[in-house]
Amino acid sequence: MKERKKLTFWETVKRQWSLVVGLKVTGKNYIKPQITTHYPRQTVDNISTFKGHVQLVGKPKQPDVAKCICCMLCVTSCPSSCIKVVKMKPPKEDPIPEAAAPKDMPDAAQPAKQAPPKAKAPKTPVKWTLDFNLCSLCGTCVEVCPVKSIEYSNDSYLAGYSRKDFEYDLLADLKERAAKMPAPAPKKAPKAVEKETAEQAEA
Amino acid sequence: MLKFDDQILGDAYCRHFERGPDDDTMVINMGPQHPSTHGVLRVVCELDGEYIKRAEPVLGYIHRMHEKMGETKTYWQFLPNMGRVDYLHAMGWAHTYVMAVEKLGGIEVPERAEYIRVIMTEMNRISSHLLWWGAYLLDLGAFTPIMYAFADREIMLDIMQDPTGSRLTYCYHRFGGVLKDLSPAVLESIRDWVKYQRERWPMYKDLVTDNVILRGRVENIGVIDKDMAIRYGATGPVARGSGINYDCRKNEPYSVYDRFDFDVPVHQEGDAFARYLVRVEEMEQSLRIIEQALDQIDKAEGKHIVKKAPKPTYKAPAGEVYMATEGARGKIGIHVASDGSKTPYRIKLRAPGYCNLSLFAELATGTILADAVSILGSIDLVIPEIDR
Ligand code: SF4
Ligand code: SF4
Numbered sequence: 009m010k011e012r013k014k015l016t017f018w019e020t021v022k023r024q025w026s027l028v029v030g031l032k033v034t035g036k037n038y039i040k041p042q043i044t045t046h047y048p049r050q051t052v053d054n055i056s057t058f059k060g061h062v063q064l065v066g067k068p069k070q071p072d073v074a075k076c077i078c079c080m081l082c083v084t085s086c087p088s089s090c091i092k093v094v095k096m097k098p099p100k101e102d103p104i105p106e107a108a109a110p111k112d113m114p115d116a117a118q119p120a121k122q123a124p125p126k127a128k129a130p131k132t133p134v135k136w137t138l139d140f141n142l143c144s145l146c147g148t149c150v151e152v153c154p155v156k157s158i159e160y161s162n163d164s165y166l167a168g169y170s171r172k173d174f175e176y177d178l179l180a181d182l183k184e185r186a187a188k189m190p191a192p193a194p195k196k197a198p199k200a201v202e203k204e205t206a207e208q209a210e211a
Numbered sequence: 212m213l214k215f216d217d218q219i220l221g222d223a224y225c226r227h228f229e230r231g232p233d234d235d236t237m238v239i240n241m242g243p244q245h246p247s248t249h250g251v252l253r254v255v256c257e258l259d260g261e262y263i264k265r266a267e268p269v270l271g272y273i274h275r276m277h278e279k280m281g282e283t284k285t286y287w288q289f290l291p292n293m294g295r296v297d298y299l300h301a302m303g304w305a306h307t308y309v310m311a312v313e314k315l316g317g318i319e320v321p322e323r324a325e326y327i328r329v330i331m332t333e334m335n336r337i338s339s340h341l342l343w344w345g346a347y348l349l350d351l352g353a354f355t356p357i358m359y360a361f362a363d364r365e366i367m368l369d370i371m372q373d374p375t376g377s378r379l380t381y382c383y384h385r386f387g388g389v390l391k392d393l394s395p396a397v398l399e400s401i402r403d404w405v406k407y408q409r410e411r412w413p414m415y416k417d418l419v420t421d422n423v424i425l426r427g428r429v430e431n432i433g434v435i436d437k438d439m440a441i442r443y444g445a446t447g448p449v450a451r452g453s454g455i456n457y458d459c460r461k462n463e464p465y466s467v468y469d470r471f472d473f474d475v476p477v478h479q480e481g482d483a484f485a486r487y488l489v490r491v492e493e494m495e496q497s498l499r500i501i502e503q504a505l506d507q508i509d510k511a512e513g514k515h516i517v518k519k520a521p522k523p524t525y526k527a528p529a530g531e532v533y534m535a536t537e538g539a540r541g542k543i544g545i546h547v548a549s550d551g552s553k554t555p556y557r558i559k560l561r562a563p564g565y566c567n568l569s570l571f572a573e574l575a576t577g578t579i580l581a582d583a584v585s586i587l588g589s590i591d592l593v594i595p596e597i598d599r
Contacts, residue, residue, distance in 0.1 A: 023426075026421045026423045029417045030417060030418045030422050037359070043362055054369055054372065057372050057373045057376065058376060058377075084523055084524065085285075085287055085523035087284055087289070087291055087292075144291040144295075144380075145291075145376075145382070146290060147382060147390065148523065152522075160376060
């Protein structure tokens with residue numbers, strides 16, 4: 009450590025003056041209007057761009073059914089393994105009656121000679137869960153989804169009593185949101201309904 | 212067991228840390244809960260009264276095995292980890308990692324994306340330095356500055372939240388580009404913010420830089436000379452505060468940094484105050500870079516932000532690559548070795564804070580405890596990055 013050099017009187021005064029200058033800054037800021045938010049009585053308004061937990065997107069015509077086609081790309085890309093997608097089971101196969109095949113078809117085209125084609129599983133998820141405790145909010149699942157079935161929610165004020173509260177069943181969540189959504193306007197709305205909605209909007 | 216005489220300074224684990232031959236010394240722990248150790252750094256000190264005889268940083272309280280995780284996750288899946296290695300300069304780390312993988316796989320990056328990366332990385336550098344500025348003064352006992360620093364930083368975070376969606380652990384970079392374009396509204400708000408931030412520097416200077424109390428606490432404290440900085444491999448503001456004119460952005464230009472005109476602040480004194488000044492001046496230089504990038508971004512070729520993104524199951528060709536960039540704390544280095552599979556064979560992260568912290572044992576010896584706090588803060592530690 010170097011020795012501190014001896015200060016002259018004026019140097020000392022100059023140094024003390026820096027405290028007055030600093031105090032002036034504090035004073036100026038003291039009389040400025042408050043910039044903090046009084047949470048929870050007030051909340052901030054920039055939530056729309058916030059990348060919250062992911063949620064499912066419904067089909068345009070059926071908002072309570074997810075667009076998801078169970079391709080599992082999101083499950084593969086998720087670094088935290090917090091997504092679980094379970095495909096719907098294929099319907100039970102009915103034995104195809106042989107008589108159904110037309111008799112006059114050439115042999116090669118006879119479907120009866122091949123194994124009966126397996127019924128394809130419908131591309132609908134029966135379970136789509138997100139364990140938000142593990143999610144790192146990287147957003148790769150949203151990006152890789154080929155049918156844009158996932159989006160970010162604006163949920164940022166999260167609170168719960170246990171980790172269980174953050175294991176979301178997103179299909180149920182989608183249904184819930186769809187139920188709350190205003191019904192899509194029919195093409196020719198009866199006049200009474202139009203009036204009603206207008207009244208509601210005014211209220 | 213290691214005897215006191217055999218010990219190498221700062222090089223033995225704490226279990227070997229015993230009291231020296233003097234009778235009247237005392238061994239104490241500074242941290243891991245002490246506020247000035249930023250969470251989880253433990254420093255075992257042997258004190259003779261108020262004077263430090265030996266001090267030894269002990270790591271391992273937040274070890275999260277990022278490097279090992281890199282070997283078990285695909286290239287894509289490892290991306291969010293970058294924001295967690297150094298949570299204050301997430302952009303810098305992500306930039307380095309994507310550049311390393313792009314170099315390995317020969318992935319092309321559109322020009323516009325390069326500019327966006329530079330703008331975001333520099334903004335993140337300023338937000339990191341601002342937080343350091345506030346936290347350092349908090350370590351030294353001043354509470355007001357951190358409030359002002361947070362208020363300014365908040366404006367920046369609001370802007371950065373728009374394209375990235377997050378406020379701290381950004382996962383914004385993608386192989387071959389970035390996640391989302393900067394809209395004209397965002398570009399405009401960045402412009403406004405640059406002007407606003409410029410007007411704030413005089414206030415910072417009046418309140419803190421010229422303040423006699425700060426000067427008393429940092430001038431001639433923790434002097435690192437040039438040799439010592441080189442010996443320990445110090446980089447970033449710590450090295451530049453000791454007169455080493457080295458900045459990756461200038462000396463080994465990457466991305467589009469060679470298109471900007473900016474200075475590298477260098478101070479010769481090597482004390483805590485020199486490091487303080489380097490960081491404060493660096494923020495100003497970052498503003499210059501952002502301004503130039505904003506002017507040039509519209510002239511960039513094409514409007515793509517990602518030209519051809521690799522799939523989540525991307526397999527990088529076999530080979531090795533090393534990429535170094537200038538982070539807020541110094542030189543970030545990422546070494547990726549690939550065997551041609553979906554997951555990297557090995558990932559090595561070179562964290563600047565680790566080398567900078569290793570200076571501490573030598574620096575703190577012989578100072579008083581209060582000065583050790585000044586020294587520790589002036590190194591700008593982010594422990595998760597050191598203890599990755
Ligand atoms: S945001 Fe990332 S971590 Fe979260 S569910 Fe999607 S892929 Fe997984
Ligand atoms: S990526 Fe999209 S379509 Fe594929 S499983 Fe996930 S949500 Fe469904």
